[in-house]
Amino acid sequence: MKRIALIDVRSFLAIILVGIVLVIAVGCSSDTSGEETGPEEIRLDYAYYSPTSLVLKKFGWAEEEFEEEGIEIEWALSQGSNKALEFLNSDSVDFGSTAGAAALISKSNGSPIQNVYIYSKPEWTALVTNPDSGIETVADLKGKKVAATIGTDPYIFLLRSLAAENIDPSEVEIINLQHGDGASSLASGQVDAWAGLDPHMARLEIEADAALFYRNADFNTYGFLNVRNEFAENYPDYVNRVIKVYEKARNWIIDNPEEAAELLAEEAEIDVEVAKIQLERNDFSNPIPGDVHVEALIESGVILQDGEVIDADANIEELTNELINPSFAEETIE
Structure with missing residues (x-):
């Protein structure tokens, strides 16, 4: 009878041992595969029209939240909604x-x-004008130069205001300028009116006696914090944690309005009285996206379709429901 060589037996046992180790390793890997691995960095924007973001950046609460994991926080200044959206679309911020x-x-x-x-x-x-312009109503804008930042809420506010008075946008010369440049152009008389944005608008009220000749709070849409879909899909827990630190900033503003105005004034390099006016025109009470925000966007979307800003064939309701996702805030905010 032929005997099996000792070296063959040892080789066979070694193969068996390696196999057992691989099985254990695979098992351990599958046990941890459901755990979420965090990003190397989280990129946030801040904006003078978002006091909450300024508070968050000032106190470093995002940095504190992710410090133990070694996740870097990168900040980018958004000078308007159009700039924030450029950053999002180009994958420059999360x-x-x-x-x-x-x-x-x-x-x-x-x-x-x-x-x-x-x-x-x-x-x-x-809608803002100079005190001696002779402009008192939306109808007075016919044939006038009006500064606005295309793609932002002030621009949309202008379109809705014109539509409410049955004025076609072609009857107004709309000058596309960034918000700060629009304010400067109004103050220097280069334009007749301006679709304003705080804090620039509040500053002109105080410094140049500018007149807010048309106001309608219902034509303002809400302050949205948007996340890139890819980030939300890859790091859902980290979306919740970003919302958590935003909540800390929001509650701080509610509890400390005077200090919040001082902080806004410092960050935006504006007078504290200007900052107070801006904050007084903000309601920080409802941070969870919901039906009221859906309704506001659908109404705006219809106007934007009429103004040929959004394609006439677009399904506004469907787009709005795809955009607004309350699940993260509902899960995070008590």
């Missing part, structure tokens, strides 16, 4: 602060974003 209607326009153009948090309900825009 979270961007915009007006709701501006986010809807971007969504209609294929932007890969969803709204997960409401940082404020602002009356941050109105």
